[in-house]
Amino acid sequence: MTPLFRLVSKPWIWSWLAAFVVWFLTIMVTLGASTLGLSQAALTFAAFSVIVGIGQMFVITLGPGNIDLSVPATMTLAGTVALKLMNVENGLILSGLLIALVIGLVVGLCNYALIKALRIPPIIATLSTSFIVQSAAIWTNRGLRIKPPSVLAEFTTSNTLGVPNVAIVALLISLLAWFLLEKTIYGRWISAIGQSMPAARMAGIPVDGTRFVTYLFCAVLASVAGYLLACFSGGAALNMGSEYLLMSIAVVVIGGTAVAGGDSNVPGIWGASLFMFLVVSMLNTYGVGAGIRLIMTGLIIISVIMLAGRRAGMR
Amino acid sequence: MTIRKMLLASAAIACAAMPVSAFADTSAKKIALSNNYAGNSWRQAMLTSWEKVTGEAVKAGVVAAADPFTTAENQATEQAAQIQNMILQGYDAIVLNAASPTALNGAVKEACDAGITVVSFDGIVTEPCAWRIAVNFKEMGRSEVEYLAKKLPQGGNLLEIRGLAGVFVDDEISAGIHEGVKQFPQFKIVGSVHGDWAQDVAQKAVAGILPSLPDIVGVVTQGGDGYGAAQAIAATDRKMPTIIMGNREDELKWWKEQKDSTGYETMSVSIAPGVSTLAFWVAQQILDGKQVKKDLVVPFLRIDQDNLETNLANTQAGGVANVEYTQADAIKVIESAK
Numbered sequence: 001m002t003p004l005f006r007l008v009s010k011p012w013i014w015s016w017l018a019a020f021v022v023w024f025l026t027i028m029v030t031l032g033a034s035t036l037g038l039s040q041a042a043l044t045f046a047a048f049s050v051i052v053g054i055g056q057m058f059v060i061t062l063g064p065g066n067i068d069l070s071v072p073a074t075m076t077l078a079g080t081v082a083l084k085l086m087n088v089e090n091g092l093i094l095s096g097l098l099i100a101l102v103i104g105l106v107v108g109l110c111n112y113a114l115i116k117a118l119r120i121p122p123i124i125a126t127l128s129t130s131f132i133v134q135s136a137a138i139w140t141n142r143g144l145r146i147k148p149p150s151v152l153a154e155f156t157t158s159n160t161l162g163v164p165n166v167a168i169v170a171l172l173i174s175l176l177a178w179f180l181l182e183k184t185i186y187g188r189w190i191s192a193i194g195q196s197m198p199a200a201r202m203a204g205i206p207v208d209g210t211r212f213v214t215y216l217f218c219a220v221l222a223s224v225a226g227y228l229l230a231c232f233s234g235g236a237a238l239n240m241g242s243e244y245l246l247m248s249i250a251v252v253v254i255g256g257t258a259v260a261g262g263d264s265n266v267p268g269i270w271g272a273s274l275f276m277f278l279v280v281s282m283l284n285t286y287g288v289g290a291g292i293r294l295i296m297t298g299l300i301i302i303s304v305i306m307l308a309g310r311r312a313g314m315r
Numbered sequence: 316m317t318i319r320k321m322l323l324a325s326a327a328i329a330c331a332a333m334p335v336s337a338f339a340d341t342s343a344k345k346i347a348l349s350n351n352y353a354g355n356s357w358r359q360a361m362l363t364s365w366e367k368v369t370g371e372a373v374k375a376g377v378v379a380a381a382d383p384f385t386t387a388e389n390q391a392t393e394q395a396a397q398i399q400n401m402i403l404q405g406y407d408a409i410v411l412n413a414a415s416p417t418a419l420n421g422a423v424k425e426a427c428d429a430g431i432t433v434v435s436f437d438g439i440v441t442e443p444c445a446w447r448i449a450v451n452f453k454e455m456g457r458s459e460v461e462y463l464a465k466k467l468p469q470g471g472n473l474l475e476i477r478g479l480a481g482v483f484v485d486d487e488i489s490a491g492i493h494e495g496v497k498q499f500p501q502f503k504i505v506g507s508v509h510g511d512w513a514q515d516v517a518q519k520a521v522a523g524i525l526p527s528l529p530d531i532v533g534v535v536t537q538g539g540d541g542y543g544a545a546q547a548i549a550a551t552d553r554k555m556p557t558i559i560m561g562n563r564e565d566e567l568k569w570w571k572e573q574k575d576s577t578g579y580e581t582m583s584v585s586i587a588p589g590v591s592t593l594a595f596w597v598a599q600q601i602l603d604g605k606q607v608k609k610d611l612v613v614p615f616l617r618i619d620q621d622n623l624e625t626n627l628a629n630t631q632a633g634g635v636a637n638v639e640y641t642q643a644d645a646i647k648v649i650e651s652a653k
Contacts, residue, residue, distance in 0.1 A: 029527045037526030037551060045519050131387065138353065146633065157550060233515040234546055235565060235633075238354045240515050281523030284508045290480035 011256030012268030014307045018254075018300070019275035026282040038281065040164055044232075046273035047170035051225040052244050053251035053269045054177045055218030059122075060252050062211055063194040063261035068218045069126040070107055071248050072241030073133035075226030078103045079236035080141040082227050083148055090149045097227060104223030107133055108216035115215070116208060138238060148231035156232040166228055173221070178266040190214055194261030222248075251276060254304050275304070341602045342376050344407040346595065348383040351394050351414035351438065355513070356563060357539070360635040361412070361437075361588035368592040368639050377642075378599060391418035398422040401431075408432040408598040410591070413440045416483055432601045436594035436613075437586065446601065448594050448611045448648075450586050452484055455615050456491025456535070459559045460499055462582050463533045466557060470501025471532030474524070474556075476510040476517055476544055478537045485509075488537045505529060510540035514565065517543030525551060534558040538585045541566040561585045562616060562636035567627045574623065583618040587638040596645030608652040 023042070027035045052071050059068045078100040086096035107129060114125035147153070155165055181187035189210045192200040201207050225244070230236035253259055254275065255268025279300055283293040348365055352358055362383055369381030384401070386393045391414040399422055401409050409426055413419050413435055420442040423433050427444035436448035463473070475492060478485035496502050506524045510517030517540035525547060534544050538561025545558055555573070560566040562585035573579035590613055601607050616638055618626045630636045 026527060034526030038523070041522040041526065045522065134354070138359075141633075157546075229515065233518055234542065235514075237514060238356070238359075239513055242354075243516065277519070277523060280520070281527075284506065284520065284524040285527040287507065290477070290509055294480065 010265075011263075012265050012271055013256075014304055015254050015256060015268050015271030015275055017271075018304045019271050019278055022275060022278040022282050026278060026285050029285050036162075038278075040159065040162070042274050042277050042281070043167040044164040045277045046270065047164065047166040048225050048229050048232075049244070049247050049251050049273035049276060050170040050269050051173055051221050051228070052248040053255070053273060054173060054266065055221035056248040057252045057255070057257050057264050057266075057269060058177070058181075058190060058214045059218045060249075060257060060259065061190050061194045061261050061264040062214055063197060066122050066194075066211075066261065067126065067249070068111065068215065068222075069123060069245065070111060070130035070133060070219065071222045072243075072245045073130040073137065074104060074107045074219050074222040075229065075241035075244060076236065076238060077107075077133050077137040077140075078223035078226035079230030079240060080137050080238075083146045083230050083236050084140065086146075086149050086152075088147055088149055090151045093149055093152055096149075096152075097224075100223045100227040101220055104220035105216060107223070108219030111219065112212045112215040116212070141236070141238060147235055152231045153234065156228055166232060169228065173224075174266050174270065181264065181266065186210065186213070191262050191264070194258075194263070196262075247276060250301065254301060340604060341378050341599055344378050344599075344602045345380040345382075345405070346378055346408045346410060346598050346602075347401045347404075347406040348381070348591065348595075349394060349397055349401065349409055349411045349413075350383060350385040351391075351412060352389045353385045354389075355539075356633060357512075357588050357635050360637055361591045364589040364637060364639050365591045365595065368589075369595055372595070372599070378602075381595060386414070389414055391415040395419055395422035398426055402426050402429050406431060408434065408602055410594045410598050411435040411438075411440065411445070412591070413438040416441050432598055434594050434598045434601070436590050443609070446597065446607065446609050446611065448590065448597060448613055450590075450613055450615050452487035453491035453494065455584050455586075456488040456493075456537075457495040457498070458491075458584060458617075459535045459582075460492060460495025460502060462559070463502065463535070463557060464495075464499040466580065467532055468501075470499070471503075472505040472529055473502050474521070474528065474531050474534045474544075475504050475507040476521065476534060476536045476540045477507060478510065478512045478540075480509050485537065492535050502533070504535075505531065510536070510543060512537060512539035512561075514539060514543040514546075514563070516540075518547045519543075521547035522550065525553070530554075531556045536561060538583075539563055539566075541583075542569050545569055555579065557581050559584065560618075562587070562618070562630075564627075564630045564632060564634050564636070567618070567623065567630060567636060571623060571627055574620070580620050582620070583616075583636070585616050585636065586613075587616040588635055589637045589639040593640040593645055593648065596640060596642045597649065599642070600645055600649060605649065607649050611648055611652050613648065 027038055059066050082096040082100040085099050086092040110129050111126050114120045115122050189205050192205055193207055251269050251272040254272035257264040279297055283296055365383050372378055373381055386397055394414050409431055411433055419440050423440050423442040423445050426433050433445040435445050439447040439449050477489050506528050508520035508524050510520055521544045533556050536559050541558050541560040542565045560570055560581055560583035593613055626636050
């Protein structure tokens with residue numbers, strides 16, 4: 001096997017390739033003048049998709065039927081409650097983060113309680129949790145937009161050595177996720193459960209415990225993303241999570257993770273997140289109308305998935 | 316049936332408490348609000364205004380009840396079912412903010428056939444038997460460019476932030492903006508993105524297109540997106556262009572901060588969420604037997620440099636600049652349409 005062939009057979013290479021092509025086409029409009037600005041914007045906004053995407057990827061890896069639809073509602077509730085608690089006080093930043101994490105844990109707990117105790121399929125269970133959580137967000141917030149503490153607003157919107165801080169946070173989370181997935185027994189367990197739950201059970205894997213932890217992990221990542229997004233965009237809004245439902249699933253699929261579960265990868269999430277932001281920027285830059293833009297986005301996503309899907313036959 | 320009993324009881328109490336009333340004709344009437352969405356600050360303000368104004372009206376015995384209902388999923392099918400329930404519950408009028416201009420026509424027709432007055436506002440319906448309270452969105456878009464032409468007579472490049480793709484309101488405002496650009500050809504729209512009337516979506520879209528744009532002198536918007544555009548532009552080293560604002564508190568507050576520190580000038584056009592209360596009064600007038608034209612126009616809310624402070628002071632933190640309408644306002648709107 002040549003090194004090139006090995007690279008092409010990586011499932012995540014296609015999302016990176018697509019992101020690069022789109023990035024290149026966009027900067028060519030200004031003959032390269034927009035390179036730095038576009039790259040920084042892409043890294044910033046990809047960071048949020050990466051964080052929610054990783055959580056969703058762990059859940060999807062658990063196998064057919066596993067999905068978390070409560071991601072947007074969790075983001076909204078975590079963002080609104082944390083900002084309300086911090087109330088523009090720099091001293092309360094950690095408490096704000098803590099309450100966001102607690103919200104994530106509680107939502108994850110509810111999700112899995114419904115799935116396990118009441119035997120509701122994950123798609124229905126997480127959707128119902130999401131209604132409750134979203135209503136809780138509306139109830140606590142009533143459209144109120146509180147500004148984030150100045151230190152936190154500064155941190156989320158500025159760069160370190162030219163790299164946006166939120167992208168660095170997302171990178172650290174990705175490293176942790178990669179480590180969990182590739183280097184720990186937990187990562188092996190979720191892959192095994194995704195490939196065959198009965199086989200995993202017979203092999204003595206603590207299936208329920210593993211699934212429980214995975215749903216918790218996903219909800220906690222969603223709440224962290226909500227916390228960061230609310231600080232980044234100068235306040236939490238009731239509809240701030242809405243576009244991250246499809247986004248979190250799309251980046252997982254485009255990134256080359258098997259939709260049927262059991263096989264996932266972290267680098268693909270980054271390629272896909274950058275791609276999802278850049279493709280909209282590219283079509284906007286070329287002045288394509290909204291209708292055509294949506295059709296093109298759909299077609300481009302289908303082609304990337306088809307290319308990435310071919311690898312299964314090559315093995 | 317308990318709700319119905321409670322409503323009857325409250326109607327009875329209202330009648331008893333108000334034996335002699337100028338609005339005797341509608342004091343036994345029940346009005347329902349059918350609303351398709353509650354998940355943003357504009358809709359929250361709309362519902363709050365409704366509760367406040369109709370609450371007082373019910374207490375004063377003008378009508379027997381004015382109950383708001385909101386669907387969970389912003390789906391036309393769900394709202395059609397909601398309207399059918401309202402018919403069964405025996406409301407005399409339905410005030411409607413519709414999920415779709417056409418998909419609810421069947422349910423609206425059923426309501427009309429049952430003798431119910433249907434008044435649609437903001438999200439209007441095309442069914443001829445219903446009343447429509449609409450904003451002249453085209454004029455709203457055109458007035459933005461007109462303002463810029465006055466402020467920047469030499470013209471320049473503009474960035475357009477549109478609303479939610481495929482929604483009637485977005486097409487109308489955008490058409491108005493493009494009409495304005497035709498009228499003042501010194502302006503050129505060099506980029507157009509969809510901000511979905513949401514601050515964070517606009518921020519993301521603007522940040523994505525900004526690196527590829529030449530210098531821009533103005534940003535024309537549809538409301539709710541001005542602060543996001545400002546955030547995205549502030550993150551670059553560009554000079555802040557004139558961003559037309561909407562009526563969200565964060566947009567007005569940002570404008571005020573800039574005005575105080577650098578003398579920044581702009582204006583704001585928007586639709587006041589209190590238009591729900593205008594629709595309520597119009598419904599009440601129709602029930603009262605007034606002859607009302609089917610198509611009414613509500614003026615949009617404009618804030619300028621000199622009345623910014625007053626408007627900001629009246630806007631609650633995180634809320635939306637708002638106007639609540641009175642019965643007299645409704646009568647004026649009805650008269651002017653004749």
